[in-house]
Amino acid sequence: MPELPEVETVRRTLESLVIGKEIKDVSIFWPNIIKSPAQPEQFRDALIGQTIHGIGRRGKFLIFYLDDYAMVSHLRMEGKYALQEKDTPYDKHTHVIFSFRDGTELRYRDVRKFGTMHLFSKGEEESQQPLMHLGPEPFSKEFTAEYLSSRLLKTSRKIKPVLLDQSVVVGIGNIYVDEALFRAGIHPERIASSLNEAEIKVLRQEIVDTLSQAVEKGGSTIRTYLNSQGEMGMFQLELYVYGKKGEACKRCGTEVVKLTVGGRGTHICPSCQKLHD
Template identity: 40%
Template sequence: MPELPEVETTLLGIKPHLLYQTIQDITVRQYQLRWPIPQDIHLSLQGQKIQSLSRRGKYLLIETTDGTVIIHLGMSGRLSLVAPDTLPGKHDHIDLHLSNALWLRYTDPRRFGAFLWSKTQPIAQHPLLCKLGPEPFDPQFTGDYLWQRAQNRSMAIKTFIMNHHIVVGVGNIYATEALFTTGIHPATPAKFIPAAQMDHLVPVIQDILKRAITQGGTTLKDFLGSDGKPGYFNLKLQVYGRAGLACFHCKTLIQKLNIGQRTSSFCPVCQPSSDPACAYLCD
C-alpha cells in the first residue's frame, strides 16, 4: 500500500506538470472505485484551472477554480503522466486531459482507491479530512502531544502511532522501523511508554519519513512513482519484512507477531518487552 512517503513522492512528481494547467476533459473507463465516480463528472471538471496541489495524510488534493479533486491511491493505485496517444492498460481507469498536452493517468489494479470531486470550502472540512490527526511534520506533533494522547490507551504502541486520528501517514513499514530505532517493543501498550521515550520517538518518525521521501518512497511490488521508477528505501529497512533473518545490530533472529491484524517484525533483543501484556498481544 502506498504510504505517506509514496504519496508525497507522487505529489512532488506531478506538481510541476499540473500547477496552473486547465483540465480540458476527463476520460473514465471504470466508474466503480472505492466510491462510485459520477457519470457526469466531466461536467464539473471541464475548464477547471488547477490552482494548487497538496497532500493531507494519504490524500492528494488538486484544488481548482471551483472545487477540489481528492485522490486516494488505495492498496495499489498510482499516478503517471502520459502523452495523449499512450494506449491505456487494463487497469488504467482515469485520464485527466491537461492544457499542456499531458494526461494525468490514474491506475489501480485492485480498485480500492478513490477519485472524488468536492466543492467543500475549505477542503479541510471535508468528511474524509476533518477528523485527521496532525501531519508528522507539523509543529503540533511533539513528544508531549503523543504522550498526552497515549494516556489511558491500552492499545499497542504500534497501533497507536498508525491511528490516523492520532497522526497521519505513519503506515506499517515506517511504524515498524521507527519502533526498532527507538528500541520500543511494538506490542507495548501506548500508556506505558514514558514521556522521554515519546520525545525520542517523534523525531525518529520524522527522520525516517523524510529519508523515505528523499529516496523516492518504499519499493513495493505495486508502487511506482509518477515517473514510473520505483523508490529504493527498502534496501535500507532494518526489520520490516526481515522475519527469520539476523538483526543487523545484534545478529539475533528477527521475529514477527500479529498486532491489530497486521504482521509486525521486531528484534527481541533490541526491542525487549518488559510488560506481560505484550505476550498476550503476540502470536
C-alpha cells in the first residue's frame, strides 16, 4: 500500500497536471469505489461543472478541492491516477474516469478494486469518516516528542502496531515503520510504554527524517507502485532493512531477519535493534 511519501508524490504530480481543469462528465464502471454519496449517480451529478482548485493530502488520503466539494480518495493497495487524452484506450481495471472540458481525462485504475472515493461539501471532509479520527501529520507542529510520549506511555501494545495506528500518527505504513525503528535502534516488539523520553525523542526525529528523505526521492517503488506519470520512486535504494531479509546490515554486517509483529512482516537487524526486557 502506498504510504505518506508515495501519496505525497502522487499529490504533487496530480497538482501539476489537473489544477484548473473543469469536469465535463464522470464515468463510473465500478460503483463500489464510491462510498459517499450513497448513490454513484449523485457523485457524478455533483461533480459535473466543478473545477479542481487544489489537491491536498491527509495521511494516506488524497483530497481534491473543487468549487463546492472535497473529494477524498484512498488508493489502497494498487490504485493509480493517470491523465490521458480522451481517445486513449483504457482497460478493464479502469474504474472511474473524470472527463475534462479540454479533452483530457483523469483515469482511476485499480487492479484489486480496494480504493475508495468520498465526496463532501467543502469544509465538512475533516469532520466525517474516513478523516475524522486521524492523528497528526508527521511533519506538523502537533507531532512533537511530548505528544508522541503521551501516546506511547499509555499503552501496553508493542511499538510497531502503535506506530501503524493512524489515530496516533498518520501516513506511516509497514515500510517506513521498519525503517524508522531501525534508524532509532528500537526493536519493533518493544512495549511502547517501556521507551524512555530520550528514545522517544530520537524515534520521533527518525520518523520525520525517514519520511522527509523518502518524499525527496519520490517514495519507494515496491512491487507495482508508480506515481501518476508512471515514474518510479527511488527511496528503495536507501532502505536499511525493509525487504532486506538475508542481506548484511549496512551498519554492522549482521544478517537482516524477518519477523511477524502484529500480523505484519517486519524486518530488523538483531544486533542494531536488541529487544530489552
